[in-house]
Amino acid sequence: MSKKKYYAVKKGRKTGIYENWEDANKQVNGFRGAEYKSFSSLEDAKEYMGLENKKIKSTNFNNNQNKVIAYVDGSYNDKEKIYGSGVYIIHNGVEKEFYKYGKDANFINTRNVVGEIIATLLALEYAKNKNAIEIDIHYDYDGIKKWAVEEWKTKSDIAKIYKMKLEEYKKYLSINFYKVKSHTNNPGNTKADELAKKAIDEMTNKIEFDISLYDNIDRIKKYANNINFKFENFKIEDFKLLKKLLSDNFEVENIETQNSIDSFKAKSNIFNTHLKIILYKTNTLTIQGKAHDVFIIVQEFLSKYKNYIEILQLNEEYFGTNIKETESEFETIMNNLSNFFTIEIKNLLFTAYLITKQNKEVELNNTSYKFDYSFYLMPIMRVLEAFLRSIICDKYRINCKKDSFQGVFEKNNEDLKYCFTDVARNKINNFEIENALEKCYNFYHKRHKYAHAKNNFAQTKTITDSDKVNEFIIEGIKLIKDTYDIYINNKKI
Numbered sequence: 001m002s003k004k005k006y007y008a009v010k011k012g013r014k015t016g017i018y019e020n021w022e023d024a025n026k027q028v029n030g031f032r033g034a035e036y037k038s039f040s041s042l043e044d045a046k047e048y049m050g051l052e053n054k055k056i057k058s059t060n061f062n063n064n065q066n067k068v069i070a071y072v073d074g075s076y077n078d079k080e081k082i083y084g085s086g087v088y089i090i091h092n093g094v095e096k097e098f099y100k101y102g103k104d105a106n107f108i109n110t111r112n113v114v115g116e117i118i119a120t121l122l123a124l125e126y127a128k129n130k131n132a133i134e135i136d137i138h139y140d141y142d143g144i145k146k147w148a149v150e151e152w153k154t155k156s157d158i159a160k161i162y163k164m165k166l167e168e169y170k171k172y173l174s175i176n177f178y179k180v181k182s183h184t185n186n187p188g189n190t191k192a193d194e195l196a197k198k199a200i201d202e203m204t205n206k207i208e209f210d211i212s213l214y215d216n217i218d219r220i221k222k223y224a225n226n227i228n229f230k231f232e233n234f235k236i237e238d239f240k241l242l243k244k245l246l247s248d249n250f251e252v253e254n255i256e257t258q259n260s261i262d263s264f265k266a267k268s269n270i271f272n273t274h275l276k277i278i279l280y281k282t283n284t285l286t287i288q289g290k291a292h293d294v295f296i297i298v299q300e301f302l303s304k305y306k307n308y309i310e311i312l313q314l315n316e317e318y319f320g321t322n323i324k325e326t327e328s329e330f331e332t333i334m335n336n337l338s339n340f341f342t343i344e345i346k347n348l349l350f351t352a353y354l355i356t357k358q359n360k361e362v363e364l365n366n367t368s369y370k371f372d373y374s375f376y377l378m379p380i381m382r383v384l385e386a387f388l389r390s391i392i393c394d395k396y397r398i399n400c401k402k403d404s405f406q407g408v409f410e411k412n413n414e415d416l417k418y419c420f421t422d423v424a425r426n427k428i429n430n431f432e433i434e435n436a437l438e439k440c441y442n443f444y445h446k447r448h449k450y451a452h453a454k455n456n457f458a459q460t461k462t463i464t465d466s467d468k469v470n471e472f473i474i475e476g477i478k479l480i481k482d483t484y485d486i487y488i489n490n491k492k493i
Contacts, residue, residue, distance in 0.1 A: 006045040011035040017045045047187060065092040068135040070123035071180070071188030072144070074115025075196035081108055082203065085119035086195025088188050089126060097191070098122055098207045099199035107158045107213070115196055116141040117162045118211070124169045125209045134174040138188055145177040161213055227275065227287060227295050229315050231302070234285035236261060242277070242301050250294055266294045296375055300382070303347035312354070321357040329353075333477070337484050345386045352380040353477065356470040374463050377447055380476040384444040387480050391487060392437065398424050409441055417442050433490050436483040443479055447472055 007024035008017050012034050018024040021038075028034035039045040071088040082103045089096040100118060107114040120137060127135040137144065146152040147163050154160040169175065180189045199205065239262060246252055250266040255276065257263040263278040268291035275289035275298070287298060302311060313323045330353045341349065355376045392408060393400040400408055409418040419438050420428065428434050463469050 004040075006039045006042050007036060008039060008045040008048045009034070009036045010049060015049075017042070017049060049185070065130075066133045067091075068123070068127040068130065068132045069138070069188075070120075070127070070135060071138045071186075071192040072116065072119035072123055073140060073189060073192035073196045074112040074117070074119055075193065075200055076112035076115060077200045078111070080200070082200050083108070083112060083115040083118075084196040084199035085115045085122060086192040086197070086199065087119050087123050087126070088191040088195065089123065090188075091126075091130065091132070096126075096208070097195055098126070099195040100205045100207055100210075101199040101203055104213070107156075110156055110158050113141065113143065113156075114158045116144060117158055118213075119192065119196065120144055121162065121165055121211045122207060122209070124166075124173065124175070125211045128169060128172050129209045132173065134176070136176045136178060138178045138180050138186075140180045140189055142179070145179065148175070148177065158213070165211070227289055227292065227318070229287040229295075229298075229318060231285040231287075231311055232314070233283050234279060235283070236279065239279045239285070242298070245301055246277075246294065246297060249297060250291075265289070266291060268293055293375070296378060299351065300348070300378075303351060303379075304344040305347075306343055308343075308347040309350070319354065319358060321354070323354070326350075326354055326357050334481065337481055340390075340484060341383075341386070345383055348379045348386075349383045349477070349480075352383060352473050355379070356473050374469075376469050377463075377472060380473050381444065381447060384440065384476055384480065387483075388437065388441060388444065391483075392424070395487075396424075396427050398427050405441065409438075409445075418445060430490050432486050436486040440479050440483045443476060447476070 004019070005021075006017055006019060007021055009015050009024055009027045012027035012031050014027050016027075018027075024036060028036050037045075037048055039048065069090040073086045075084040075086070076082070077084075080103075082101055085100045085102075087098040089098065100122060102114070102118065104114075116139070120139065123137060124135065139145065143152055143159065147154055147159050148166055152159075154163045166175075180186045243252065243262075243264060246266045250269060252264050252266050254262075254264050257278050259281050261279045261281055261283075263276070265274040265276045267274050273290040275287060275291040275294040277298075278286045280286070287295065289295075302308060305311060309323060309327055312319065316323050327350065330350050333353075334349070388405070389400060392398050392405075398408055408421060408424050410421050411417070412419050417438070418441055420434055425434060428437075463472075
């Protein structure tokens with residue numbers, strides 16, 4: 001005996017649910033643009049027609065604690081300038097409703113889009129905090145997926161924040177996107193839409209886990225500043241080396257430029273921004289764009305040049321400080337230590353000191369925000385590592401791994417600080433030098449998490465206080481200087 005079927009006619013001569021094909025066919029046969037579908041259950045047929053909006057059909061009901069199903073939507077009230085976010089969650093056999101409103105002037109120009117994004121981020125935050133490993137995002141605004149898969153460029157601040165936070169959630173979750181046509185009476189989408197409107201109408205929030213956009217505004221705004229850097233008499237061999245270095249860390253694409261020997265663009269690992277790097281026939285290198293994470297690596301590459309200070313002077317306007325005066329201060333502070341380092345390391349150390357002289361604050365919609373300064377610690381961290389290796393590995397010939405000090409230092413269970421292993425301590429055999437080097441390493445190890453995220457800012461811990469990052473850099477320089485003086489004085493004894 002065949003199973004009973006129901007025929008739902010959404011568009012036809014007469015819409016409705018029919019129990020036999022003969023009656024349904026009369027409504028759709030020859031009708032232009034007819035929409036109809038057969039179902040094995042009346043409940044599913046009613047859902048298709050939008051007659052039952054209270055529940056998601058049972059086949060989609062989610063009893064899996066490792067997976068979250070989320071319907072997200074956003075709304076906007078132009079008169080009140082308020083946006084709303086609605087999230088309908090099905091997880092582990094339970095339905096949950098969340099909503100949130102906002103009226104931040106930084107995002108209001110995107111209207112309902114900011115609500116769509118916040119709803120998606122709220123769903124992702126819920127899944128993360130519930131230790132789920134997978135989430136299905138059902139959305140009706142195309143940008144939710146298209147920004148995620150980079151089909152659309154992230155031009156607005158909220159889109160950039162969305163893309164950056166999405167990269168963070170990808171570390172914890174497998175994220176699937178499913179498009180839902182808006183206003184088609186999809187129960188989950190309808191519920192999310194109602195919740196988004198409710199947030200605006202009542203100006204209230206109902207959330208289990210909140211998300212913040214403000215801690216990302218400073219990081220986003222950094223990417224709005226245009227880099228314009230220039231280098232004369234740049235060799236073609238070095239250009240090839242730079243291109244290879246960036247190719248190992250970023251997505252690189254060749255571009256055509258008039259009067260150039262070679263040119264390419266390197267894409268940021270975070271946003272759809274690029275750094276254009278062009279070597280002209282005059283051997284002038286130009287670097288332009290907004291991919292600041294790429295530029296950090298470029299600076300590291302340029303620091304190996306003996307005329308690095310001259311290169312910086314040529315671009316003094318970009319740094320916003322007097323390079324020659326800063327160099328003079330730096331030499332006075334470092335004194336004889338400058339001769340201990342190679343040119344490349346000395347230049348990196350100067351770059352670290354130069355950072356403390358730069359103005360880092362920006363104005364955003366009449367509100368003062370600060371950059372995320374974490375990446376500024378990269379030069380001082382690199383110098384600290386080189387300094388420790390030059391004494392521990394080179395001077396005392398203690399075996400150091402290429403990418404770590406494993407086997408050289410171990411954590412002390414009493415104060416949780418790192419100290420030399422017995423093998424390393426026996427080779428140094430000097431308490432003052434050991435103590436100074438341990439202080440140096442503990443500072444390096446503690447701050448390492450801020451500066452080294454393999455060029456991925458999404459994985460980098462943030463420092464939002466310019467005074468704090470300057471303090472870290474100065475403390476690092478002082479530790480190097482003091483440790484070197486102790487090392488030299490004890491070697492003379």
